[in-house]
Amino acid sequence: MRKLLQGLLCAAALLPLGSAYADLSNIRINGFGQVVGGTTMSNDHAAQGYGADPKFDQESLYALQISAPLTSKMTATAQLLGRGTEDFKPKFAWAYLKYQISDDWSVKLGRQRIPIFYFSETLDVGVSYPWLRPPTAVYGLAAGVTNFDAITVGYSHQWGKLRFEPVLSYGRWKGGINYAGSESTFTGTQMAVISLTTTYDEWISLHTNYATWKSSVTGSPMDGLIAGLNSAGLGTAANDLAINGDTLGIIDLGAEINYAKWQVIAEYDAARSFHNFIPHSHVGFLTVGRHFGRFEPLLTYVRSNNSSSSQALNEIPDTSGNQQFRAIVGSILKSQRTRENYYIFDLRYDLANNVALKFSYTAFNSSIAGTASSNLLSAGVAYSF
Amino acid sequence: MKQLIAFSLFSLLIAQAHAGAIVAAKDSPLEPMDAEQVKKIFLGHEPQAAGQTLAVLYQKDSPVRADFETKVLGKTGADLSGYWSKLIFTGKAQAPEEVSGDAGVKAKISGSPAAVGYVSDSAVDANMKLLFKY
Numbered sequence: 001m002r003k004l005l006q007g008l009l010c011a012a013a014l015l016p017l018g019s020a021y022a023d024l025s026n027i028r029i030n031g032f033g034q035v036v037g038g039t040t041m042s043n044d045h046a047a048q049g050y051g052a053d054p055k056f057d058q059e060s061l062y063a064l065q066i067s068a069p070l071t072s073k074m075t076a077t078a079q080l081l082g083r084g085t086e087d088f089k090p091k092f093a094w095a096y097l098k099y100q101i102s103d104d105w106s107v108k109l110g111r112q113r114i115p116i117f118y119f120s121e122t123l124d125v126g127v128s129y130p131w132l133r134p135p136t137a138v139y140g141l142a143a144g145v146t147n148f149d150a151i152t153v154g155y156s157h158q159w160g161k162l163r164f165e166p167v168l169s170y171g172r173w174k175g176g177i178n179y180a181g182s183e184s185t186f187t188g189t190q191m192a193v194i195s196l197t198t199t200y201d202e203w204i205s206l207h208t209n210y211a212t213w214k215s216s217v218t219g220s221p222m223d224g225l226i227a228g229l230n231s232a233g234l235g236t237a238a239n240d241l242a243i244n245g246d247t248l249g250i251i252d253l254g255a256e257i258n259y260a261k262w263q264v265i266a267e268y269d270a271a272r273s274f275h276n277f278i279p280h281s282h283v284g285f286l287t288v289g290r291h292f293g294r295f296e297p298l299l300t301y302v303r304s305n306n307s308s309s310s311q312a313l314n315e316i317p318d319t320s321g322n323q324q325f326r327a328i329v330g331s332i333l334k335s336q337r338t339r340e341n342y343y344i345f346d347l348r349y350d351l352a353n354n355v356a357l358k359f360s361y362t363a364f365n366s367s368i369a370g371t372a373s374s375n376l377l378s379a380g381v382a383y384s385f
Numbered sequence: 386m387k388q389l390i391a392f393s394l395f396s397l398l399i400a401q402a403h404a405g406a407i408v409a410a411k412d413s414p415l416e417p418m419d420a421e422q423v424k425k426i427f428l429g430h431e432p433q434a435a436g437q438t439l440a441v442l443y444q445k446d447s448p449v450r451a452d453f454e455t456k457v458l459g460k461t462g463a464d465l466s467g468y469w470s471k472l473i474f475t476g477k478a479q480a481p482e483e484v485s486g487d488a489g490v491k492a493k494i495s496g497s498p499a500a501v502g503y504v505s506d507s508a509v510d511a512n513m514k515l516l517f518k519y
Contacts, residue, residue, distance in 0.1 A: 128471045
């Protein structure tokens, strides 16, 4: 709690102008959070950081958002987020100024969520989506790159019941990501996003998004292998394994329909990384849910296809001295080529308008030998205020 | 026949009891609006009108609120709450202020030309500008 208060005080310190000149009664404090527990029910496989012993810290989190109008057109917003996996230490997920240029145009400057997927911007806000978690095969494609320091220009205009919301963002980010099974440092430069959301009468929404950036990753377990290849004179292969200013692009197409008691959500993504071994991915899912009073059961099917080039392996000559390198690189490349299917059952129960109980069961099978199938059972409470 | 008339009158009374209005202060520059504009404003998609940054007022849980949500917004309860959480936590809109009942709306709009709220029909008085009836 003390950490939370410290964080809030820091946030308040960011808004001195607002406090001095704006009407204090207009400052908004909102928050959200969730407590989620899960188990794979078996020690054979891990999934989403869960094993056989139930854990409650993997996806649990809380967040507070303070929004202060500085002038009639300018708002300062800060969001503090603490995750169970980081001992609930609060960090600034957001800290930006928004300027409403006109009814339709706005500019956001500062730390903000990077929009890549349909639910990217509210990925941590459990009450904003029906599942316990959005399908991880899609939402994990950006390997934990969730924020950036950026300028975003947004437009929103409604003609009758039809609303168009194009957005253009440009920025950079340096932060921790989970890569090759270990916490590593990610640096993203020239991060650009262009997206268009079209909504008709609040019941059908279509989303297209293209995100691209130059990635660099340091401090990962891959560093040792890359150094070894370099010192053995296999620099070209080392370059293929290193992520060092390499361009990544992700195309996202999403659709959501809320009609009568039915809810349908579909999303498809194609991700491609250039000049390295990171696989080309095609991932999609379809969810169908139906409301029964406060209950909503949902079924989701997810399919993921990943292919990786053999270039790094081909650049290591097949000589007796290189056999160890070939074996390691070969197994890394092979582990990137996967076909996965997920069958997910979710049940949401709205305990109150802003509190949802959620239950989820995922059955998963993969083409990788040894991970033929695994299951994940999880339940949680998500809230907002 | 008498019963039918009595029933019709009763229905009329019920309908009137649940009728409501979108109101602003009498001296507000806000102009009368149509259903689409009301929906846009109360769903966070029209932050400004008549040169003002709007202060949108929702009533705390009340029959007037339930009626407004069903008839005008087409979203209620957890559905509406989830909708707002998407707007608030993406920074697309400010959370609306919640006030207590018709009296809360009345108190808030007086002296605040950019404030707009909904009240039951019977609460509309000479200090308010009627923007829309539902």
